[in-house]
Amino acid sequence: MSTTETILATAKKTLLSESKSIENLTNYLDEDFAKSVTEIYNTKGRLVVTGIGKSALIAQKIVATLNSTGTPSMFLHAAEAVHGDLGMVQPEDIIICISKSGNSPEIKVLAPLLKRFGNILIGMTADKNSFLGKEAHYILHAFVESEACPNNLAPTNSTTAQLVLGDALAVCLMEMRNFKSEDFAVYHPGGALGKKLLLRVKDMLDTTHKPMVTPDASIKKVIMEISEKRLGVTAVIENNQVVGIVTDGDIRRMLNTRDTFADLTAQDIMTKNPKNINSNILVSEALNILENNSITQLVVIDNNEYKGILHLHDILKEGIV
Template identity: 85%
Template sequence: MILPKFANIKIQFSLKTQNIITITLNTTTTILQSAQKTILEESKSISQLTDYLTVEFAEAVLKIYETKGRLVVTGIGKSAIIAQKIVATLNSTGTPSLFLHASEAVHGDLGMVQPGDIIICISKSGNSPEIKVLVPLLKRHDNILIGMTSDRNSFLGKESHYIMHAHVDKEACPNNLAPTNSTTAQLVLGDALAVALMELRQFKSEDFALYHPGGALGKKLLLRVADMLDTTHTPQVTPEASIKKVIMEISEKRLGVTAVIENEKVIGIITDGDIRRMLNTNDTFTHLTAKDIMTKNPKNISSEILVSEALSILENNSITQLVVIDNDNYKGILHLHDILKEGIV
């Protein structure tokens, strides 16, 4: 058994079994120190990237912004994984992009690269055999090639039209082998690219929501009251309805409220809270009707407003239900619980 050199070891030996029966490694402090060292080394590498930003980065961003073609991002090994993440970020922020695995490219996938496309090729060394084979093929249609590499003087660096200089002095790996600082640098440059393009496109949160309609942000920015309003349960009573009828309507529709309708118009609402207050102040309610206990001029909204706006109205007024009215026509009740179930909050 090989034990970590930094471990404090406690060994108990059993004469009966002649086996080591317990090994206690007091490594918590050292593990935390190792993690802190990695984080600090990577953050230092990232902060130094600003020293390698030149006008060339801006020119490459503008070429991508102005192209009528697509953006193809390629790489191999860990750089390929970073390329996939960059593509995902670009696609979700308004820059149509494709991922091309460098090793698969020479086995048929190169066909996805069309004239007019711009290509970003990611490689730390810029000198791997796959990159040397691939780069001339990527440029065969006079495509613009942007190299993201740590070495400007590498094969990729010299063959690229523009360089995104993802230079790192070393890896956080103790053997200076496993891609750590280098892949983080690539990732950050990819984010810098995506954000710069977003700003050029004036890409707003509403645009982002269009690409994420199923997420919480998409719902918050796109979902309207009409999209979630249950029109099959529209509790309503007449002004002359008995309190018993009111209670039955509230209970049956299970929204904790009923609208009071006169001449097809909402003139008030009655909530379960109104019922409790009525019971506290009256020994009997046989003489009361809906109009006696209703709240007049209730808060109401249009079914066309965003659910997020409706939520703000609910919160600002410390209420849990809103009457939905379109052109004076009663459409139903929006309940806070319905909004919560959608995951918007």
């Protein structure tokens, strides 16, 4: 086999090994898993997730997922816990302790301490008969037959199993909380989904550089206003009201049909009754209006007052599309 074939064969073998381990986890889901989810859902405290080594890294990812989906969670490093950080744990907190073997020295020290404080201890381990398995109130059985590592040493299948069990916990809790996409957006205001569901036109509108001309403005002045404000459009204002717009497209069409424009003004080439929106609508709604009308700009008007121009490029910069 060539080097490429060998690499791809190893990669496929690894993926198949890990996917099989995940599939086998369904055989180990039991009443303890359901009770763990219920206890976490009902607690008035937080969920504290702890581990050592690679399990600690998985614990941090699980905490991140839970926090973003409505379950207040905190990571506690098992080694640091026995050196002062145990004070982070409050009486009503529930602890998930992650350890493949369930017999690491740190876990043997930590588990009895947590139980002594009266906290519910959930053990995530591959060995139900381990020290952690026997100490925990509930077991999340993360059993794998072997690692994908050819030496059966490097945590691969085992950490994947821990990760997906954490995901399963999070999804179960999301369903119990009836956690919607709108709720997710609240925890991710800076992400694309958060912006799509939360960002309003007024939050991103530049009201200090509003392109505008009067109806009797010369075409030269219209062109200068469009060029200066760099939005490809200018509003035409009369008596503080928007009576039309002139776009760069209008300018091009005029030049294609006339040899001179010295006698023309903005009102001669403007589009009357332009599409407009209120600044309080969601940017995602404004985007739909732009797409449905095959245009790139919208006039923003609040209570008959011209506020500015929303351009498609502004929306693209926010990463909403």
